[in-house]
Amino acid sequence: MTTDRGGDVRLSGISKTYGTFTAVHPLDLTVPEGSFFALLGASGCGKTTTLRMIAGLEEPTTGSVLLGERDVTGLPPYKRPVNTVFQSYALFPHLDVFENVAFGLRRRGVKSVRGQVGDMLDLVELGDFARRKPHQLSGGQQQRVAVARALINHPQxxxxxxxxxxxxxxxxxxxxxxxxxxQTEVGITFVHVTHDQEEAMTMADQVAVMNGGRVEQLGAPTDLYETPRTTFVANFLGTSNLVPARFDGRSGDDLLLRAGDAPLTLPTARNGAAATTGPVLLGIRPEKVSLVPATDAASVPDGRNRLTGTVRATSFIGVSTQYVIDSPVCAGFEVYVQNVERDTRLVPGADVVLHWNPAHSFGLDAAQDIDAGSASVEEDAAA
Incomplete structure (x- = not known):
């Protein structure tokens, strides 16, 4: 497949409807050239439909798909400089690994394939498996064969x-x-669809979190995790404690909040809520929080956000212990503590103090559904 190397993948006003159902609302999205880009979301969020529109397997209801400066919206899949790897791998069972990878070259009439196939098998570290059939390979090895078969066509x-x-x-x-x-070695653009948050965060340079056919937030994995802009992103990417609070004034570069009787601090730069008055949700990730028995409250350094509570449950998971704390202002507050020096006093029923650096907090609009994007909500929606 010939390619005009270079250029971003640009979706302009692209949407897809099926009758009265809108799978993807009008979407503008740019995938930078040479990046590893992930479309992340739960089942039915529109991520696979978006990918299929890039591939040409679905026709957009509105909008256009551009690769570089080339509008490919009207082109069939085989005329687009893209290749797709599916979950099923779709390898030819009667062909060995070598011939599976060589298939695209032979179909295009390329006579000398040995060198190219050998190089591609070396790239995916399967050089010694060239004459095995797919059924003789592990799932991971089959997946690498599928990637090699796609990459040998030099897609854009x-x-x-x-x-x-x-x-x-x-x-x-x-x-x-x-x-x-x-992806780093070949340097071409990868667009990866997944529902697995860890997968997206591990591999992608940029992640578009999709929800209900729209991009909820786009950014680098660290930005999405550290500064989510919506409750959906805060809950869908890992776990967040969201504490209902109210704005209570300012102090320099900080916003002063109050949750029940507890004063809390939020850096103005980390306030994702549009307002600075009225209700707000103060977010904090479980691993950012420290936990001490209430009898050790005096050991908490000044300047920390702090809440009181009672341990409801503990769960030992090897690298850390997970605590569920019931606080007067936030039931089910989660804390993850690394298992370095376990405090045996932190047992169910113990009164505790939660504390964390205010700089790790983030503010969200309290008008949103506080449970949006959480696992229980997603499971209910899928049921």
């Missing part, structure tokens, strides 16, 4: 539709690193 963009979904957890994590290594 590689599209990956839940490519790791069929793998077990340990292999999936290994393949996340492998895919990122391959």
């Amino acid at each position: 963009v590689l599209l990956l539709d839940e490519p790791l979904g069929a793998l077990d957890l340990k292999l999936r994590r290994q393949m996340q690193l492998e895919l990122k290594r391959i």
